[in-house]
């Protein structure tokens with residue numbers, strides 16, 4: 332599919348859909364719990380569908396017939412691997428978390444995971460090694476530290492250390508360790524985006540799981556614990572909101588984003604601070620954020636906590652006065668695509684002056700022009716580029732637009748509802 336995006340002025344309000352990161356954690360915890368959980372307001376998207384299919388295959392009963400209330404009967408920590416390979420589609424978070432869950436099976440019982448072409452380029456080697464240290468049987472079937480992988484029981488606990496270039500490794504270990512028979516000690520030698528680990532710890536806290544956290548450098552998790560069923564709504568997604576925040580800061584008379592909760596620990600709420608530092612006009616009132624276009628100036632932003640915001644912030648940088656430096660986010664190269672390289676390339680096609688850094692992007696204020704763009708089958712690149720087109724005299728066409736469904740199937744509809752001149756073409 333192609334997304335054609337044209338000059339737009341935005342006005343109105345949007346209700347931001349549920350968080351992908353929370354929905355996947357919600358499914359995983361409920362699937363491992365003893366009993367029946369109710370997940371209200373889940374995200375309906377490719378990545379959350381991947382989590383549902385994955386945990387069904389691992390034995391949980393998940394009824395999604397009511398799209399606003401999923402009912403999950405958990406396996407009580409007793410994973411029984413399916414004979415068939417589990418396909419996690421495009422979801423890195425699902426793959427990493429489910430690998431830990433699969434390690435809870437009995438010794439000799441193994442689960443094979445694969446995913447789409449992008450998933451098969453993303454690393455999981457350090458997680459395989461850590462799970463192995465803790466008693467699981469792990470192998471990367473192509474020997475390259477990537478999916479397809481096979482993970483078998485049984486996680487017993489013990490000690491491991493991990494270099495977490497993606498926080499998802501630590502999230503995975505923290506979610507399975509409580510269900511191991513023995514205690515687990517995890518030394519974390521490097522940790523990108525610790526805020527996503529905090530989201531996981533918030534889940535453990537709500538579950539009453541006992542653990543010790545020494546400044547995110549060392550965790551001790553008591554073994555022999557259980558997850559219990561719960562009844563909870565999923566909070567709105569600040570990563571999806573990012574696109575409306577950025578579009579609003581550039582092109583809105585006034586748009587209001589509803590449903591977001593600043594008490595939630597999602598790291599991408601930090602995008603509000605980034606935009607304010609650039610001069611954006613953003614006000615926050617209860618759960619509503621109101622954004623009006625203002626003239627923005629380039630600043631340096633440490634993006635380590637928020638890798639998913641890089642594509643949209645790069646577009647903002649191209650419109651801001653002066654130079655925007657988005658730094659310290661090397662992990663953005665390990666996502667669905669190498670988002671640093673892809674954004675540099677696509678913005679250059681639009682006439683932007685962009686420099687790639689090993690860990691980020693330098694974007695200079697540029698006179699942009701319309702172009703035919705590649706979305707690289709990466710949801711966040713497609714959405715970011717569509718915003719880039721909103722200030723131009725001629726339309727931009729973005730290929731691989733079907734990718735938005737991975738996290739935000741309603742993106743185009745919601746953008747249109749606040750006045751974006753966008754069309755999806757089959």
Ligand SMILES: O=C(O)C1=C[C@@H](OP(=O)(O)O)[C@@H](O)[C@H](O)C1
Pocket residue numbers: 351352353424496497498499502523524527528638639662
């Ligand atoms: O834990 C999570 O839910 C996520 C963590 C982040 O991944 P990394 O930790 O690999 O950056 C983020 O990019 C991803 O969209 C979701």
Ligand SMILES: C=C(OP(=O)(O)O)C(=O)O
Pocket residue numbers: 351378421422423424425639666667711738
């Ligand atoms: C990187 C992302 O997701 P995941 O790692 O779950 O594939 C994302 O949603 O931008």
